[in-house]
Amino acid sequence: MPGMTAPFSSRTFIPTRQAGLARLASFVPAAGRAYANRRNTDYGPDDRGNVSVLSPYLRHRLITEREVLEAVLARHALGTAEKFVQEVFWRGYFKGHLETRPAIWQRYREALGGQQAAVEGGGGFARAYHRAVEGKTGIDCFDAWVEELLETGYLHNHTRMWFASIWIFTLELPWELGADFTYRHFVDGDPASNTLSWRWVGGLHTRGKTYLARPDNIAEHTGGRFKPKGLAREAIALDEPLPAPARPLRPALAEAPEGPALLLLTEEDLHPESLPLARAEIRGILGSHATRERSDFEVSDHALRFADGGLADGLARASVHFGIAGESVERLTGELLVQKCRALGVDRIVTGYLPVGPMAEQIAKARPALEKAGISLMEIRREEDSLTWPHATKGFFGLRERIPDLLGKMGISGGSEPQADLFATNHRAVAHR
Numbered sequence: 001m002p003g004m005t006a007p008f009s010s011r012t013f014i015p016t017r018q019a020g021l022a023r024l025a026s027f028v029p030a031a032g033r034a035y036a037n038r039r040n041t042d043y044g045p046d047d048r049g050n051v052s053v054l055s056p057y058l059r060h061r062l063i064t065e066r067e068v069l070e071a072v073l074a075r076h077a078l079g080t081a082e083k084f085v086q087e088v089f090w091r092g093y094f095k096g097h098l099e100t101r102p103a104i105w106q107r108y109r110e111a112l113g114g115q116q117a118a119v120e121g122g123g124g125f126a127r128a129y130h131r132a133v134e135g136k137t138g139i140d141c142f143d144a145w146v147e148e149l150l151e152t153g154y155l156h157n158h159t160r161m162w163f164a165s166i167w168i169f170t171l172e173l174p175w176e177l178g179a180d181f182t183y184r185h186f187v188d189g190d191p192a193s194n195t196l197s198w199r200w201v202g203g204l205h206t207r208g209k210t211y212l213a214r215p216d217n218i219a220e221h222t223g224g225r226f227k228p229k230g231l232a233r234e235a236i237a238l239d240e241p242l243p244a245p246a247r248p249l250r251p252a253l254a255e256a257p258e259g260p261a262l263l264l265l266t267e268e269d270l271h272p273e274s275l276p277l278a279r280a281e282i283r284g285i286l287g288s289h290a291t292r293e294r295s296d297f298e299v300s301d302h303a304l305r306f307a308d309g310g311l312a313d314g315l316a317r318a319s320v321h322f323g324i325a326g327e328s329v330e331r332l333t334g335e336l337l338v339q340k341c342r343a344l345g346v347d348r349i350v351t352g353y354l355p356v357g358p359m360a361e362q363i364a365k366a367r368p369a370l371e372k373a374g375i376s377l378m379e380i381r382r383e384e385d386s387l388t389w390p391h392a393t394k395g396f397f398g399l400r401e402r403i404p405d406l407l408g409k410m411g412i413s414g415g416s417e418p419q420a421d422l423f424a425t426n427h428r429a430v431a432h433r
Contacts, residue, residue, distance in 0.1 A: 008048045010154040013056050013187050013302075015309030017271065017317065020057030024071055027052045032076040036083040041221045042156040045148050051156065052084070055188035058091060060310045061269040061352070065092065066384050069412050078404065085407075086400060087157075091193060092385065093399050095355055096392030098192040100246040102356045107243070108195055112176045116296055119177070132171055133181055141218055141226035142166050153187035153302030158221060164201040165213035169232035175202045184295040187306040191357035203237025206395060210235035246393040252353050252381035256280035260346045261378075262337075263318065265326070266359045267291060267307050269352025270314030273321045275380055283344045285326030286337075287315045290358035332362055334369025341375050353381040384410055 008023065031052070038050040057063045065088050072081050098105055119126045131137050135146030145163050149155055155163060160182070167178040179198040183189045196205055203210040212235040215228050255276035263282045265272060267289035291307035292299050315326035329336060337349065349370070354360040363377065370377055387406050391399045407413065 008053055009046045010048050010053055011045055011152050013153070013306055015056070015060075015062070015306040016313040017057075017062040020054065020063040023052070023057070024054060024063060024068060027054070028071050028075050031072045031084045032080040035081070039083060039087075040158045041223070042159050043223065044225065045152050045154070048156070053154070055091075056154075056306055058088075059188040059190045059193075060267050060307070061271050062310055062313065064271055064274060064382070064384075066382075066410060066412070069407065069410070073407070073412055078407070085403060089388065089399060089403055089406075090396060091190075092388040093392045093396050094190075094192040094196045095385065096249075096389030097196060098356045099249060099389055100393055101243050102247075103244045104199070105191060105195060105356045107240075108176055108179065111174070112180055113296070115174050115177050116180070128171065129173060129177060132167065132173060132178075137171065139166060139170070139228050139230060141222065141228045144226065149182065149185050150300070153185055153300060153306070155182075155186075160197065161201055161211050162213040162218055164198050165211050165235065166228075166231060168198075168202050168238070169210075169212065169235045170230070175199070175204075175238065180295050180297065184297060185300040185303060187302050189291075189294060189303055192355065203235070204240060208237045210237050249386075249389055250379075252379045252386075254381065254383070254386070256350045256378065256380055257348075259348065260344070261348045261350045262286060262341055262344055262346050263322070263326075264288075264332075264337075264349050264351035264377075265311065265314050265318060266351065266354065267311065268354055268357075268359055269382075270310050272314065272318045272352070275352055275382075277350060277380070280350055282322045282324060282350075283346055284340060285315065285318050285322065285324055286332075286340055287311050287318075287326055287328040288330070288332045290331075290362045293358040293362065332366055334366035337366055337377075338369055338373045338375060341373070347374055348376045348378055350378045350380060353379045353385065 008026070013019070030050070035050070035052075041050060043050065054063070054068060058065060058068065068088055069085065072084060075081075078085065119129050132142075133146065135143035135150075137143055142163065145155060145159055163182070164175070164178060167173055168175050175198050179195055182198075183191075183194045186194065199205040200209075201211045213231055215231055219227050256279055258279045258281075260281040260283050263272060263277070263280075263285045265285065265287040269275065289307045289311050291303055294303070311328055315328060319326045341347065341349065354363055367377065387409055388399070391402055391406075
């Protein structure tokens, strides 16, 4: 049976806030029991009506988690939309988990460097890797998913689990190389969600708990489109030294302080209109993204186009909102930021919080020059992140139990029965995920 809402193709994503709001509005009616019943089925790239497909917009915060939760819970009771609400909180969980354990990201990057060198060195290992990333393994579903990923920059969430499981346990390739392959191709490529999802499948996130891709499960949840043969019959958990204990969250501001400032937009938060910046005097707007730095291997055009388009859209909206023309640069350096601040006569930069990942790495390299010039870089962390992330130090289920309380602290309550589509009324749009 096809998806419940009008078919939505994941072959082309429009990288604007308006497109994200439109997809959200069209999906909201199906975010309750219909989603819970059919969310695990992959109908193919031309029919994503059973899932939201909001992840590219959420990853870049063209729309925010708060907006999605408010829209869904204005239409459905929390008990009805529980499965979808949990999926939204999974994103926050992964963000918070990696933010409190940054050594996991550093270990991944270090291991990946050696594995990429081995691929470039040729030999049997390199040939096995290239068969996988070119979709030439002979496993019908896996090869089709590689083709879909290369053509669209997207895979269904359940398919991502099957894909990682086959990569790790059937093809017996390093999980880091698989995570790198998807990360550099996904339009919603996120350091936390991508890295920790692969670790979860391999038995490293929840120690010893793996995910095994089974032929009957794949056949059932793809409508019989695939009948893979030769899959691994067991999934023995990967092993590595335990990561360092969780550290406290880095300090961040809840709102921008008074005074003149340069506003910095990055792919981590492209909705500056809703950032708490009212007290600041924004004198200039600068935008940049670090998508090209996801990997030493080539990052896909899909990922780059979405990041470029999303940044352009964010800058255009910020320019209107603050009444100042914004500009983008390909790469941020300390010298460039110092130059921009001095030209504007400001000694502070305000930006949305920069979680673990390439953008934070780029800014870390710029900080010494900023400090030497007496320029402060102030990161603003959204309330939903500050509320959710501290509960992401262990497994997801500890966070799941707190969802009603967290929603209450955010001022979001679920409806008791279907209501008028308040989201569509308020935003004049139609929608996604």
